[in-house]
Amino acid sequence: xxxxxxxxxxxxxxxxxxxxxxxxxxxxxxxxxxxxxxxxxxxxxxxxxxxxxxxxxxxxxxxxxxxxxxxxxxxxxxxxxxxxxxxxxxxxxxxxxxxxxxxxxxxxxxxxxxxxxxxxxxxxxxxxxxxxxxxxxxxxxxxxxxxxxxxxxxxxxxxxxxxxxxxxxxxxxxxxxxxxxxxxxxxxxxxxxxxxxxxxxxxxxxxxxxxxxxxxxxxxxxxxxxxxxxxxxxxxxxxxxxxxxxxxxxxxxxxxxxxxxxxxxxxxxxxxxxxxxxxxxxxxxxxxxxxxxxxxxxxxxxxxxxxxxxxxxxxxxxxxxxxxxxxxxxxxxxxxxxxxxxxxxxxxxxxxxxxxx
Amino acid sequence: xxxxxxxxxxxxxxxxxxxxxxxxxxxxxxxxxxxxxxxxxxxxxxxxxxxxxxxxxxxxxxxxxxxxxxxxxxxxxxxxxxxxxxxxxxxxxxxxxxxxxxxxxxxxxxx
Numbered sequence: 001x002x003x004x005x006x007x008x009x010x011x012x013x014x015x016x017x018x019x020x021x022x023x024x025x026x027x028x029x030x031x032x033x034x035x036x037x038x039x040x041x042x043x044x045x046x047x048x049x050x051x052x053x054x055x056x057x058x059x060x061x062x063x064x065x066x067x068x069x070x071x072x073x074x075x076x077x078x079x080x081x082x083x084x085x086x087x088x089x090x091x092x093x094x095x096x097x098x099x100x101x102x103x104x105x106x107x108x109x110x111x112x113x114x115x116x117x118x119x120x121x122x123x124x125x126x127x128x129x130x131x132x133x134x135x136x137x138x139x140x141x142x143x144x145x146x147x148x149x150x151x152x153x154x155x156x157x158x159x160x161x162x163x164x165x166x167x168x169x170x171x172x173x174x175x176x177x178x179x180x181x182x183x184x185x186x187x188x189x190x191x192x193x194x195x196x197x198x199x200x201x202x203x204x205x206x207x208x209x210x211x212x213x214x215x216x217x218x219x220x221x222x223x224x225x226x227x228x229x230x231x232x233x234x235x236x237x238x239x240x241x242x243x244x245x246x247x248x249x250x251x252x253x254x255x256x257x258x259x260x261x262x263x264x265x266x267x268x269x270x271x272x273x274x275x276x277x278x279x280x281x282x283x284x285x286x287x288x289x290x291x292x293x294x295x296x297x298x299x300x301x302x303x304x305x306x307x308x309x310x311x312x313x314x315x316x317x318x319x320x321x322x323x324x325x326x327x328x329x330x331x332x333x334x335x336x337x338x339x340x341x342x343x344x345x346x347x348x349x350x351x352x353x354x355x356x357x
Numbered sequence: 358x359x360x361x362x363x364x365x366x367x368x369x370x371x372x373x374x375x376x377x378x379x380x381x382x383x384x385x386x387x388x389x390x391x392x393x394x395x396x397x398x399x400x401x402x403x404x405x406x407x408x409x410x411x412x413x414x415x416x417x418x419x420x421x422x423x424x425x426x427x428x429x430x431x432x433x434x435x436x437x438x439x440x441x442x443x444x445x446x447x448x449x450x451x452x453x454x455x456x457x458x459x460x461x462x463x464x465x466x467x468x
Contacts, residue, residue: 216372235363244368277359351359 006197013184013194017151018095018141022053023088027100028061030262036311038099040300041145048159048303049152054091059084064102068226078120079127081110086134096139097148101261104144105182108190111138142190144183146260146295150192150200153207161304164210166255167327172211173255176290177201178245178268180261181221201258204295208302210255217248223271224263239278242271246283246290256291256322258298268292273316276353287354289317301328308334318355332356376424383465384421384458391455393448394418400442400452410435414442414452417459433459 022045026038045051063080066072088096098104114121125136149156164173179198184191193199196219202212223242228234245268249257259265272289276282284290292315293301300310307328312319313335323330336344336357346357385391400414401407407414412435420429433456442452 216370216374232362235361236366239363240366240368243365244370247368248370274359274361275365278361278364280358 022097023093094140101180222264
């Protein structure tokens with residue numbers, strides 16, 4: 001990768017990101033797989049950055065997974081999206097801030113559709129009125145949550161307790177940044193840094209002191225790909241796609257992977273366990289996997305949040321070796337304790353990938 | 358070993374920075390329509406040889422672009438040069454000529 005070329009691409013693809021007053025929309029799957037990440041984001045925005053961010057209990061899924069599986073028709077998803085936008089207006093906000101990359105892709109695609117096909121928009125205005133008696137509105141600004149953390153990366157770094165630096169060697173941690181396909185591959189100008197070499201996570205990593213590594217399959221899908229996984233008979237394709245990425249990044253010895261998409265987080269983490277059990281192969285050091293972190297977790301870690309409060313014990317690939325590398329202060333005995341100190345059920349120990357229980 | 362009911366397929370990793378792309382460049386110099394291919398597969402869908410053998414013009418082009426020279430040359434030998442794919446190609450790629458060029462290149466590029 002030519003660094004100067006990358007900077008030029010980044011200059012060409014910068015988007016407008018709102019400064020304050022965000023209407024936050026959760027992901028439908030993140031709550032079950034990374035329960036802490038969305039809370040960390042709200043905590044960072046409210047308590048660390050002092051921003052106004054509002055979440056409505058009435059918003060729904062964007063139905064993106066159903067749409068991409070051809071279960072939800074286009075008219076339906078457009079109406080669901082229009083309802084979510086109108087809830088934002090009712091709450092007095094204009095800046096829509098989804099936490100999921102699939103949703104971000106859906107909102108972008110639908111806003112572009114309404115822009116280029118006014119008849120489609122007219123149809124949806126009627127559907128929304130008939131179905132919910134709500135008024136149609138489009139957001140003034142649409143930014144993914146990783147865009148917002150990117151925008152405030154310097155403010156976060158200024159308050160950071162740790163840097164992404166190996167405590168023992170003093171060298172920057174080597175980080176694989178993986179961007180969800182639906183973030184910018186469909187509409188490159190809607191993502192920070194475009195589709196080829198997005199800046200959104202690379203910017204975070206570099207500001208926090210880490211070093212982004214490039215590898216041949218950087219742009220390859222994480223392996224989710226919706227139908228590759230949703231149909232069990234196709235799951236061989238899903239795990240093969242992930243394996244291809246791991247094989248390709250392994251020689252560069254990454255310290256961790258950072259992603260901005262719920263699906264990428266999940267598959268790059270869980271498939272490392274499945275590959276270890278299937279083929280007795282691990283891609284990290286000393287029989288561990290390569291930890292896979294969300295951008296909120298990375299920001300939370302550098303700010304000094306407790307890893308167990310952030311739910312990092314829910315990862316399939318153990319994060320403890322990474323915490324030790326950075327020098328994060330944490331209590332290993334509290335890994336599987338609840339909020340009130342009660343014992344949580346211990347996970348079953350995998351056979352072929354190290355995991356401290 | 359755990360049986361999940363599915364397994365990874367054999368994977369191939371192509372590092373295009375290290376791949377030998379000279380065959381593709383050599384062909385494009387002699388027939389620039391090679392560069393127009395969008396890999397739609399219309400050629401393969403209409404191919405008579407492909408109906409009875411495993412021949413695929415599209416796969417041959419992929420092999421050339423990935424630097425898999427032997428695979429491309431072996432693939433080209435399955436074509437019967439009927440030229441039906443030229444009629445099907447929406448990008449006016451001179452497919453028949455490209456197969457002939459790959460065969461001609463055989464002596465230059467065979468390792």
